[in-house]
Amino acid sequence: MAPNTVETNFTPDPEMVTRENKSQNLPGQEVNYNLYIFQSTLNLLANILIGTVVGISLLFALRNGLPLGATPLHIVLCVIGYQLLMAQSILSLSGSGWSSKMRLVDKRRAHWILQILGSGLALAGSFIKILDKTVHWNTYHGQFALVAMVFTVACLLNGLTSLYAYEWRRIFNGSISKLTHICFGIVAFGAACISLCYGFDKQFFRSWASEDFTNALIAFTGIFGFIILTNPLVTFFKKAATVVKK
Numbered sequence: 001m002a003p004n005t006v007e008t009n010f011t012p013d014p015e016m017v018t019r020e021n022k023s024q025n026l027p028g029q030e031v032n033y034n035l036y037i038f039q040s041t042l043n044l045l046a047n048i049l050i051g052t053v054v055g056i057s058l059l060f061a062l063r064n065g066l067p068l069g070a071t072p073l074h075i076v077l078c079v080i081g082y083q084l085l086m087a088q089s090i091l092s093l094s095g096s097g098w099s100s101k102m103r104l105v106d107k108r109r110a111h112w113i114l115q116i117l118g119s120g121l122a123l124a125g126s127f128i129k130i131l132d133k134t135v136h137w138n139t140y141h142g143q144f145a146l147v148a149m150v151f152t153v154a155c156l157l158n159g160l161t162s163l164y165a166y167e168w169r170r171i172f173n174g175s176i177s178k179l180t181h182i183c184f185g186i187v188a189f190g191a192a193c194i195s196l197c198y199g200f201d202k203q204f205f206r207s208w209a210s211e212d213f214t215n216a217l218i219a220f221t222g223i224f225g226f227i228i229l230t231n232p233l234v235t236f237f238k239k240a241a242t243v244v245k246k
Contacts (some may be wrong), residue, residue: 039096042227045089049224053196053217054084060208063167070132075199077125082148083221085118090189090228112163119152122192139197144191149187158184175243182236186229193225 057079061072068076091097092110099107126149128135137143162181197218199205206214 020133034233035097039043042230043091043097046087046224046227047222050083050087053220053224055077056209056217057083057196067156070128074125074129074132077121077128078145078192079196081118081120081122081125082189083196085114085121086100086189086192087224087228089114089118090232091183094231108163112159115159119156122152123149139198141195141202144198148188148191148195151184151191155181155184155188175246177237179236179243181237182232182233182239185237186232190225190229193221197221 057075059070061075061079064072088098089111092107092114093101094100099110102110126145147243158177158181161177198222200209200214200218209217
């Protein structure tokens with residue numbers, strides 16, 4: 001052997017190498033990995049349920065073909081706006097979602113682009129139905145839709161102060177602004193999901209889709225709504241605890 005040469009230990013058995021690598025993993029890393037897999041599975045389930053609910057809603061809205069009347073157009077715009085785009089805007093900030101490999105700045109950019117598009121479509125769909133009716137908000141579907149609409153507007157306006165929290169820190173409290181933005185978004189999306197459930201519960205939809213399938217769609221909406229709102233709720237309470245401690 002040449003002088004000053006260091007002999008390396010070579011292990012030809014791949015199983016032994018694997019065992020050695022596993023032994024180097026810290027317990028916390030294993031827990032984080034298992035949590036990541038669990039969250040990724042939930043996000044996948046949420047996306048499958050979103051696709052099912054949105055797809056069936058669009059089939060119902062388009063059942064009579066084009067051109068669309070006020071009610072079918074209301075369904076198309078609101079379901080795509082709230083349950084598809086707004087849901088994805090929330091999931092874009094998840095650490096285990098489709099944007100997990102993106103940089104933070106790109107995650108935020110995707111979030112506000114999806115949020116603006118989704119909110120715009122949802123608000124347009126809501127106003128179309130408001131103009132089409134003479135009596136408003138006399139049902140649970142309409143009342144929760146009104147809550148969703150009000151908090152969607154508030155979330156959009158508040159989102160500006162959250163987006164430029166650092167630049168406007170002398171004018172607005174950045175932590176409070178982000179807290180209220182999260183809170184408004186949770187209420188808006190939650191109310192939109194509840195409103196959709198009451199929309200499914202209407203007799204003309206149950207007659208079209210059948211009782212059992214309608215109940216399944218209501219359950220699907222509740223499940224993906226809970227999955228999507230879990231991360232914002234955890235973030236809200238963590239940030240609130242930090243603000244209180246300060």
